[in-house]
Amino acid sequence: xxxxxxxxxxxxxxxxxxxxxxxxxxxxxxxxxxxxxxxxxxxxxxxxxxxxxxxxxxxxxxxxxxxxxxxxxxxxxxxxxxxxxxxxxxxxxxxxxxxxxxxxxxxxxxxxxxxxxxxxxxxxxxxxxxxxxxxxxxxxxxxxxxxxxxxxxxxxxxxxxxxxxxxxx
Amino acid sequence: xxxxxxxxxxxxxxxxxxxxxxxxxxxxxxxxxxxxxxxxxxxxxxxxxxxxxxxxxxxxxxxxxxxxxxxxxxxxxxxxxxxxxxxxxxxxxxxxxxxxxxxxxxxxxxxxxxxxxxxxxxxxxxxxxxxxxxxxxxxxxxxxxxxxxxxxxxxxxxxxxxxxxxxxxxxxxxxxxxxxxxxxxxxxxxx
Numbered sequence: 001x002x003x004x005x006x007x008x009x010x011x012x013x014x015x016x017x018x019x020x021x022x023x024x025x026x027x028x029x030x031x032x033x034x035x036x037x038x039x040x041x042x043x044x045x046x047x048x049x050x051x052x053x054x055x056x057x058x059x060x061x062x063x064x065x066x067x068x069x070x071x072x073x074x075x076x077x078x079x080x081x082x083x084x085x086x087x088x089x090x091x092x093x094x095x096x097x098x099x100x101x102x103x104x105x106x107x108x109x110x111x112x113x114x115x116x117x118x119x120x121x122x123x124x125x126x127x128x129x130x131x132x133x134x135x136x137x138x139x140x141x142x143x144x145x146x147x148x149x150x151x152x153x154x155x156x157x158x159x160x161x162x163x164x165x166x167x168x169x
Numbered sequence: 170x171x172x173x174x175x176x177x178x179x180x181x182x183x184x185x186x187x188x189x190x191x192x193x194x195x196x197x198x199x200x201x202x203x204x205x206x207x208x209x210x211x212x213x214x215x216x217x218x219x220x221x222x223x224x225x226x227x228x229x230x231x232x233x234x235x236x237x238x239x240x241x242x243x244x245x246x247x248x249x250x251x252x253x254x255x256x257x258x259x260x261x262x263x264x265x266x267x268x269x270x271x272x273x274x275x276x277x278x279x280x281x282x283x284x285x286x287x288x289x290x291x292x293x294x295x296x297x298x299x300x301x302x303x304x305x306x307x308x309x310x311x312x313x314x315x316x317x318x319x320x321x322x323x324x325x326x327x328x329x330x331x332x333x334x335x336x337x338x339x340x341x342x343x344x345x346x347x348x349x350x351x352x353x354x355x356x357x358x359x360x
Contacts, residue, residue, distance in 0.1 A: 049359060
């Protein structure tokens with residue numbers, strides 16, 4: 001076979017695209033033709049040179065592209081970490097708030113509603129009457145709303161009511 | 170790990186992460202292809218940006234029956250072709266900087282018969298690269314694309330045929346013709 005005819009097969013052989021029959025013919029030819037053997041080596045070297053001829057990847061290539069894509073609405077915008085955290089923290093936060101409310105409100109709720117002493121201040125008992133302690137607290141409600149009304153002598157005169165051991169039950 | 174086709178399906182549904190993953194996998198290949206096809210760094214960057222914009226715009230038309238890389242290179246080749254047609258005026262070419270911060274120092278393959286880290290070799294390789302890029306630009310576009318897709322990007326003849334819309338036999342002939350011309354142009358440099 002003439003070298004001119006087999007060179008195209010050698011090209012495919014170098015690329016790993018020659019059929020088994022073509023590869024056999026090429027290898028047989030190399031055995032008796034140093035020129036085509038040298039041509040095969042040059043073809044391989046050329047392939048390596050092409051692989052090495054790479055373009056540079058600019059450090060801002062990605063940033064520039066994504067900015068253009070966002071401008072064209074081709075890329076969903078990334079949510080900020082704060083917004084993302086808030087979104088996922090909403091459920092546990094709401095649960096914590098609900099629990100805190102429950103605990104705070106349950107601290108003053110009497111276990112035995114029939115017990116007048118355990119009733120929250122200002123709430124009338126079953127008979128619609130206030131206990132003496134309740135009446136005294138109601139008397140100081142203005143002060144609770146406006147602490148400036150309270151002077152030190154009044155504080156000293158105040159009696160702190162605490163449930164008796166029996167009332168704590 | 171998700172396949173390219175799966176990532177495309179996720180991107181079609183609005184996943185940013187899916188597109189970012191596709192970009193991370195393929196942007197280097199796209200830039201290198203554009204560079205080899207245009208022979209100019211600035212044009213290659215511009216073309217590569219356009220390629221990803223086109224991929225995003227055409228995402229809804231992508232069918233998972235087609236291999237993603239084949240589809241991507243079809244878009245890439247058409248984009249570079251448009252760039253080459255649109256920029257027929259000489260224009261000022263930007264020098265190729267392979268030492269700057271943004272340079273992707275992917276490990277290359279040593280060319281036969283040369284020692285590593287030899288200043289003479291570095292100069293010789295730089296000269297070879299310039300001459301090769303220059304010689305590539307002299308080839309007919311379809312021969313250049315066939316050769317670069319196969320040798321530069323690692324596509325099989327069948328995949329190259331799909332990208333170029335020609336037969337496998339035509340790819341074989343075009344790559345051979347490209348090789349013959351390049352070897353003649355680089356006579357004395359590639360031994």
